[in-house]
Amino acid sequence: MDKSVPIPDAVTAFYWEAACRGELVVQGFEGSDVLQFPPQPVAEGVPGPVGASIPVPVSGRGSLYAYTVLHQAFHPAYADSGPLVLALTELDDAPGIRILTNLVEVDPSELVVDMALEVVFEDRGEFRIPQFRPVREEGTA
Template sequence: MTDKQVPVPDRYTAFYWENAALGRLAVQACEECGHVQFPPDAVCESCQSQSLTAQPVTGRATLYAMTVIRQAFHPAWTDSLPYVIAQVQLDDAPGIRIQTNIVQADPADTAPVPPHPAERKYVSPTRMASGSGKSALRTGSP
């Protein structure tokens, strides 16, 4: 079996992975105009400033779309099949949608259509075997 690849942080994404390893979720915020963005980038998407900082977010989110993954596109994921992934919009970071696993979902019970857009979820980073973090979605409160 092949090991699952883990992200390699760079100078733009290191803050995200450091926070995730501590169980916190953070996005990038511009110190000049206040714009928040994800994924992290070298400059602000709004004003092109390079003055960017990490901004913690609660992880409360609205489920935007989801699907069940039934085919492994890399041999390392074969043992994880099937699993559910989703795109969620963060409540306290308007306009930011992130991709995440839904860890409490039974793929057999998951409808093949998107859920009601107002369904609230909570996104929290979880530790990977390497100690780095990945986002995982769970229902309920923080």
């Protein structure tokens, strides 16, 4: 059984296309400083009109805002993936933007709120899924 893959639509396609290129983007709007994630059909909580939706590249660096550790697989395709760490990563260059994802390459006992994280991408079929891991020191794998 395969792990889940996204089903892009007109609103989210730009996000998944960027991920396939190994780039992390969030949704912005022409002529404004508004950023939001996840992508929505309209700018949430913004008084007045904003421009068209545009992808805004971000660095892929952030910090651990909150997390939980799943010790039991929620689907058979994830049976060999445990324990699975689900986390909210707050992006460094887009304050207030938090991405719900999983953390990889980390021992759950080493997790600390506010620890530095960086994006990595997992290949799944024709998609690449953004995930985060602790920032690695220069020269380490």
